[in-house]
Amino acid sequence: MGIFRAIPKGTPRHVYRVPHQRGEQVEVVMDAPTGDSSDSITLRIPCTSVAEADDLVRVWEEAWNL
Numbered sequence: 001m002g003i004f005r006a007i008p009k010g011t012p013r014h015v016y017r018v019p020h021q022r023g024e025q026v027e028v029v030m031d032a033p034t035g036d037s038s039d040s041i042t043l044r045i046p047c048t049s050v051a052e053a054d055d056l057v058r059v060w061e062e063a064w065n066l
Contacts, residue, residue, distance in 0.1 A: 010041050015060040017053040020046065024053035028060060
């Protein structure tokens with residue numbers, strides 16, 4: 001069995017740095033790919049440090065003009 005990677009589809013609307021039990025993580029909230037306003041997708045990206053999470057938030061904000 002291979003590694004399955006989900007590729008989220010949707011437009012990012014918010015990006016946050018969130019404390020997590022094992023360090024920091026970044027959460028990206030996206031519109032649903034269907035365009036339904038009652039739906040959203042949250043992508044959680046684990047980070048090894050606060051600095052890494054802050055950098056990742058900055059990259060997402062710049063790339064998507066958030």
